[in-house]
Amino acid sequence: MAKFPDYKDIYVFVEQKNGEPAEVGYELISEARKLVSTIPNMDYKVVGVLLGDNVKDKAEEVIAHGADKVIIVDDPLLKDYSTQFYADALTQIIKEFKPDSFLTGATVLGRDLAPRVAARINAGLTADATKIDIDQDKVADGEALLLVTRPTFGGNLFGTIVCPDTRPQMATIRPKVFDMAPIDETRTGEIIEFKPEWESTTPQVEIMETVAKALEGVDITKANILVGVGRGAEHSIETIKECAKELGGEVCATRAVVEDGFMDKDVQVGQTGKTVRPSLYIACGISGAVQHVAGMEKSDMIIAINRDPEAEIFKIANMGFVGNVDEVLPLLVEEIKKAKAA
Ligand SMILES: Cc1cc2nc3c(=O)[nH]c(=O)nc-3n(C[C@H](O)[C@H](O)[C@H](O)COP(=O)(O)OP(=O)(O)OC[C@H]3O[C@@H](n4cnc5c(N)ncnc54)[C@H](O)[C@@H]3O)c2cc1C
Structure with a gap:
């Protein structure tokens, strides 16, 4: 039974x-x-x-x-x-x-x-x-x-x-x-x-005004391409923004970067942030902590740039660059521009 x-x-x-x-x-x-x-x-x-x-x-x-x-x-x-x-x-x-x-x-x-x-x-x-x-x-x-x-x-x-x-x-x-x-x-x-029988139709809370929060760019959960900023790339945010713009994508970040005040919590990926599934995720200076990976591991293609060859992020990346973000990223942006111009 x-x-x-x-x-x-x-x-x-x-x-x-x-x-x-x-x-x-x-x-x-x-x-x-x-x-x-x-x-x-x-x-x-x-x-x-x-x-x-x-x-x-x-x-x-x-x-x-x-x-x-x-x-x-x-x-x-x-x-x-x-x-x-x-x-x-x-x-x-x-x-x-x-x-x-x-x-x-x-x-x-x-x-x-x-x-x-x-x-x-x-x-x-x-x-x-x-x-x-x-x-x-x-x-x-x-x-x-x-x-x-x-x-x-x-x-x-x-x-x-x-x-x-x-x-x-x-x-x-x-x-x-x-x-x-x-x-x-x-x-x-x-x-x-279905018609509920309302206990009371008087609202306990009255909404006086709804103010939409201004979002920079689009919602990262809807982005098809994401370039992620990690603590190792905090000094390269402008190049990362340029990279995202060239690819028609958006910028997101790890919690470390959000806590350091470089990016807004709205764009945090991970366990206490958002879960994303873009077709391309470029992880820049991101170590690959489980809490971050939980939010992005289902991306179709993951490219990681990290100067530490032992970084955890390389374990889930489809492609990796071992090197300094300052050096690798501008080269990548140049190549993207060339490919677009061709
Ligand atoms: C309960 C809990 C929830 C959490 N939730 C989240 C979450 O939602 N999202 C999240 O992201 N984290 C979360 N965290 C934090 C998480 O554990 C990590 O601390 C965080 O993801 C690390 O961020 P990071 O990779 O940017 O920084 P780090 O771990 O400091 O890594 C920086 C990386 O950059 C590399 N690097 C440094 N300089 C350069 C350079 N010039 N060029 C190339 N590479 C460089 C380093 O080799 C390193 O691998 C959570 C933690 C806890 C305990």
């Missing part, structure tokens, strides 16, 4: 801003599809949960990205993110539909919302995960037990966490760790509109 017979399916919170779903929701739906394919006999579905105002037209998009079903709450109270209303709606959805697993992106919003909901329903939550599997040994007992892996002890170890005693099994998962499957417009699915 299954331990939790009333709980079924993998639910994914599809975060949106101004009606535009964030990619992480679709990355998680793609991964959830892979997970349900490993338990075909359990007939698990992937269910997207979309909260917002005027978001109904996005339901088909969620299905095209791999959901079998979408639960929507469309309400003006959900126009902008509010812990109060989002947590109220999500808690009621979970109580009503009883998901076996519930995944959200480990974004600022997801990290705020998921623990609040988990506490309300007394569910276990694994935060900031980088890998999810289903324990195949439990499937015969009718259980789809999630194995959720996340970095621990400062990123030097990975711990796998299970929630065997409560449902749903909740997890927040970092953006960019999973691939987003291609859109399939031919997919069809069920769309359910």
